Amino acid sequence: MARYGMALDYKNCINCKACEVACKEENGVLLGADKHRIWVGVKEIEGEYPLLDIVSSTFMPSQCQHCDDAPCEMVCPTHATYYDDNNVVRVDVDKCILCSYCMNACPYDARYVDDRTMTVDKCTFCSDTRLERGEVTTACQNTCPTKVRTFGDLDDPDSEISELLRTREHFSLKANLGTKPKLFYLT
Template identity: 85%
Template sequence: MARYGMALDYKSCINCKACETACKEENGILMGADSHRIWVGTGEIEGQYPMLDIVSNTFYPSQCQHCEEAPCEEVCPTQATYYDEGGIVRVDPEKCILCSYCMNACPYDARYVDNRTMTVDKCNFCADTRLARGETTTACQNTCPTKVRIFGDLDDPNSEISEVLRTREHFSLKANLGTKPKLFYLT
């Protein structure tokens, strides 16, 4: 069975929002909605010694980190948040009671209330749409004009994501928390 993850070549992001639009369209989320499954944030990166005066704006695509030790899954009182067979952190809307424990536990702010279903939702790597249809890319990866996102099976040594993670330096957000995110930022 696959163990899915995503690598982000974030320095290639041009903040066009095509990924956000594709995600909303794929998942039936209103285009004007403020809360959604993925987003592109803006941050500042400061240069390292000896060039500490260099500061540049950087775009950071982000979403659920699909942690192997997901705090949101641990605190869910109804087991609405669970891992599927591919290690994707999912939400069962039938079990969600909107207690928001998962929202509070998520260190990545990746959970939000879906006002259509009145459940707490998040990215699921298109598991119930594209992957369920046998496709091998997520909507956000498929639409990105600068190829920022690489999605695939982390356990397949021949997959594109495995090759990229073997050959390029990368980091995970808040790795010090021990959540073991499966979203990797390429440097």
């Protein structure tokens, strides 16, 4: 029993996409640009050459926010989306009917369709691979060259993530929606 979350030192991100490949290789995610559990968000830079706005080209690593009040879980008619024992938002492939309500409800666009099972898939925090083997990091955290991510138990006051959130300023994405994400962006 834990309440897993992740802190992201997003200013470290260089958009190399090592996390995307590590995630796919670890979890057997389908190839294809539209099949991904995690990604790095980039937008085209603002300004005119050579007067460009550096800040406008921030790289934002993102994925399922594992919200404590997850809209995807609320709208699921078959209870396929559920919280597991570690408060990780999961999808039960046996229950999913691909109605895609959850995909529309998710404010973070974190869900896609796995063509093999024809069900919705998303980040699991490596629950059925690394965590099940007793490892304490996710594939994306482990491989990251600039160490953007720190994964851990938010309920454990001694965990590194708890310490980070106590000592560093941070924000959540679309906090105004009240979804209570468990991903925290460190500033």
